[in-house]
Amino acid sequence: MKAFRFVPVLMLALSGVLVTAGAASAATSPGHRQPPGHRHHGSTYNCTGGNVPPGVYNSMVITGVCYMPAGTIVVRRDLKIAQGALLDAATTGDPAGNPLLPATLLVGGNVSVGSGAVLVLGCSPAGGCHAVTYDRIGGNLTAFGAEGVVIQAVSIGGNATVIGGGGGVAGGANSGACFASPIPAPWSEDAALSQGPNGSPQYTDFEDSSIGGNLSVIGLQTCYIGSFRDQVGRNVSFIGNTTSDPDGNELGSNVVGRNLTCLGNLPATQFGDSSAAPNIVGRRAIGECGFKVLADDPAPAPGSSAGIAEHLSVSAWSLQNYSGTHTQVGASTPISLGTPSVTESGDTLVAELDNVVFAGNGLNGSATVVPSAPPGSSGELVVVTVRPNGSESFEAFDTCSCSFDGQSGTVDLTAYGTVSPNGSTRGTFLVTSGGSSVGGGLDTLAGYGRFSSYGESSGTLRLVEHLGIT
Numbered sequence: 001m002k003a004f005r006f007v008p009v010l011m012l013a014l015s016g017v018l019v020t021a022g023a024a025s026a027a028t029s030p031g032h033r034q035p036p037g038h039r040h041h042g043s044t045y046n047c048t049g050g051n052v053p054p055g056v057y058n059s060m061v062i063t064g065v066c067y068m069p070a071g072t073i074v075v076r077r078d079l080k081i082a083q084g085a086l087l088d089a090a091t092t093g094d095p096a097g098n099p100l101l102p103a104t105l106l107v108g109g110n111v112s113v114g115s116g117a118v119l120v121l122g123c124s125p126a127g128g129c130h131a132v133t134y135d136r137i138g139g140n141l142t143a144f145g146a147e148g149v150v151i152q153a154v155s156i157g158g159n160a161t162v163i164g165g166g167g168g169v170a171g172g173a174n175s176g177a178c179f180a181s182p183i184p185a186p187w188s189e190d191a192a193l194s195q196g197p198n199g200s201p202q203y204t205d206f207e208d209s210s211i212g213g214n215l216s217v218i219g220l221q222t223c224y225i226g227s228f229r230d231q232v233g234r235n236v237s238f239i240g241n242t243t244s245d246p247d248g249n250e251l252g253s254n255v256v257g258r259n260l261t262c263l264g265n266l267p268a269t270q271f272g273d274s275s276a277a278p279n280i281v282g283r284r285a286i287g288e289c290g291f292k293v294l295a296d297d298p299a300p301a302p303g304s305s306a307g308i309a310e311h312l313s314v315s316a317w318s319l320q321n322y323s324g325t326h327t328q329v330g331a332s333t334p335i336s337l338g339t340p341s342v343t344e345s346g347d348t349l350v351a352e353l354d355n356v357v358f359a360g361n362g363l364n365g366s367a368t369v370v371p372s373a374p375p376g377s378s379g380e381l382v383v384v385t386v387r388p389n390g391s392e393s394f395e396a397f398d399t400c401s402c403s404f405d406g407q408s409g410t411v412d413l414t415a416y417g418t419v420s421p422n423g424s425t426r427g428t429f430l431v432t433s434g435g436s437s438v439g440g441g442l443d444t445l446a447g448y449g450r451f452s453s454y455g456e457s458s459g460t461l462r463l464v465e466h467l468g469i470t
Contacts, residue, residue, distance in 0.1 A: 051093075054103065054344060062087045062117075065189045068103040069093025071344040075107045078139075081146075083114035086186035088193065090120045090152070092129060098338045100130040100349055108138045110158070115145035115165065118187055124153040124208055124383075124395060125376065126229075130337050131349040131383045134393050140213070147187055148202040148222070151209055153395075159213035160206065166222030167202040169244045173266045178223035178244040201244075206230050208395070208416070217241060226250040228276060229414055229430055233257045236279075238289075240264040247299060251289060251312070252276025253414075253432045255448050260313055262289035269312060271297040277434040278314045278446045278470055285313040297435030307436035311470045314446050319468040324360020326451060328459040332382075335375055350384040351375075358400060362465040363411070365402030392419035394427075402442065405469055409440020415451065425453040425461060444470045 045057045049064035054071025062081045068089040081087050092099040102123055113119045123129035132153045140158035143149050145165035167184050171177020178201040187202040188194045194201075203224035206215060211232045217225060220241045225248055227236070235258045236251075242265070243249055249265045250272035260281045262269040269288040275298050285291045289312045296306035335351040342348050353369045356379070369379030376397050384394040396415040402408070410433070417427025431447040447467035456462050 047087075052103075059109075065186055067091060067093075068105055069099075070096065070103050072104045072106065075105070075109070078109040079105075079107050079111045081111075081113045081117045081119050084116045084186060085114070086118040086120075086190055088118075088120045088190050089135070090123045090127070090133075090150070091190075091192040092123070094343045094345075095340045096344075098340055100337060100341065101133055101343060102129075104133050104345065105135045107136065110139035111137050111141045113141075113143035113146040113149060116186075117143075117146050118148045118190070118193075118202070119143070119146065120148070120150040120190075120193065122152040122154040122209070125381075125397070126208055127152050130351065131385050132393065132395055134385065146204075147184065149204045151206045153208045156209065156211045157213075160209075160211050160215045162204055162217045162220060164219045166204065166220040166241075169221045169242050170201070170223065171244055173242050173244065174246040175244050176246055208414070210416075222248075224248045224250075226272075226274075227252075227254055228274060229253045229432055231255045231428065231430075235259045235261070237261045238263075238265060238269060242266045247272040247301075250274055250276075251279055252434070253430055254279045255316075255430065256281045258282055259284045259286065260289055261286040263287040270295050270299050271307075271310070271312070271435065273298045273301060275307070275433060275435040277431045278311050278444075280316050280319070280446055280448055280466075281313050282316045285315070289313045291315055308443060310434055310444050311446075314468065314470050316466065318470075319447060319466040322360060322362030322463075322465040322467060324358060324362045324364075324463040324465055325456070326461040326463055327357050327359070329355045329357055329366075333369065335381075346388045348386040350382075350386060352382050352384070354380040354382060356380050356398065358402060358463075360463065360465075362463070362467055363400065363402045363404050365400050365408075367398045367400045390421035393417070394419070404442060404445065404467060407441030407469060409442035409445075411442045411445055417451065423453070425451070427451055429463075431467070442469070446470050 044059045046061045047066040052068050056074040059077040060075045060079045062085045065086045070093045089105050090102050094101050122133050122135045124132040136155045138157045141160045143162045147167045170181035183194045183201050201223040205226045207228045209230050214235045215232045216237045218239045224245045236256045249269050252274050253276040293312050294309040295312050297310040298307045300306035332352040332354050356367045367380045380398045382396045386392050398413045400411050402411050412433035413429050414432045415429040419425045428450050449465040451461040451463050
């Protein structure tokens with residue numbers, strides 16, 4: 001299973017169905033009881049339970065079950081989740097009258113997660129939020145013996161490392177017994193995560209994130225592990241991990257700057273049910289995710305047949321370079337997010353549907369909105385955060401009926417971009433679909449690229465595409 005979502009998927013979220021943690025008021029260390037919005041300075045802030053108020057903190061320690069539901073929280077130095085504690089910075093609560101997002105967390109230094117502890121950080125439409133939190137860790141994220149680490153749409157400047165821990169393999173490897181077993185604390189103490197005593201069990205997952213250094217997950221024993229649509233500057237290593245879920249140890253649609261290593265995992269590294277595209281690797285791919293390794297995409301599930309055999313990883317050097325354009329056709333169709341749609345920090349959240357055309361010597365075709373279809377299943381869905389200074393950050397999800405290299409079919413792309421106050425747009429995109437569930441001749445397409453509005457007329461983005469049918 002791709003991930004055990006603790007908030008509704010996008011189609012439900014846009015219909016206004018929300019889940020919140022219902023956390024109590026913050027219980028903090030003496031001398032740090034301040035009203036929400038107060039700017040905090042001074043010594044380490046200790047959250048022993050409840051909500052962390054927005055503000056600026058020198059450093060922070062989480063020693064209880066704590067939440068970050070609203071506003072912007074800045075930690076100038078390091079953030080520590082102590083042994084057995086939990087930090088949920090993903091459950092929505094902002095704005096208070098219409099919860100669309102959790103708080104935005106900006107950490108200048110390192111984040112550490114202790115033995116038996118849980119960190120859940122970041123949210124985007126892939127996890128059911130209406131927009132994207134754009135959380136940031138300036139240094140390293142390090143977890144030793146943690147029960148669960150769930151990262152979504154987070155920028156990490158250094159390394160992301162998860163060693164050991166995981167909460168155990170209920171029923172043994174590949175048994176699936178974690179879905180019917182009691183969930184261990186502190187995961188079970190967060191209603192938005194556990195959804196009941198035998199609801200969503202503990203897992204570790206990295207999605208839609210940029211990591212400047214290495215991503216390493218080693219010796220983890222849990223229900224599920226995954227990594228999707230991550231852009232990693234150096235190496236990715238998944239070694240010696242065991243999951244109770246037969247559909248665990250999933251990797252797909254990642255771009256790895258250097259080496260990708262998968263060794264000794266049980267089950268072996270796979271696409272699972274994700275229908276993801278192959279991982280793209282700049283140097284070497286080793287072990288279970290080597291360049292010559294084929295895996296069913298999607299993997300077989302009870303009562304269904306396996307998908308096509310597809311390469312888990314492809315070399316970035318095997319892709320060809322193309323140039324193209326992405327042009328919006330007609331006006332955008334806004335999607336109502338309800339009122340209010342302005343966060344406690346003054347950010348305005350916007351969602352819209354667009355019709356677009358791809359042209360050039362790479363992808364050619366169109367992403368056309370089907371009015372009767374759920375948002376995000378056709379055309380282009382864009383979720384935008386507009387900041388008070390006029391700058392924007394956005395994610396876009398395109399479903400294109402496209403042709404490439406003599407083949408035609410459907411391909412999904414995910415884009416991550418920014419708009420400056422003067423209107424300049426730039427960012428990156430990934431091919432995110434694969435396997436037999438896609439259909440047509442592009443079911444084994446792999447690729448990534450970048451886009452910019454520089455030198456183009458309004459509504460058009462220039463694309464640099466790196467593509468290949470594997």
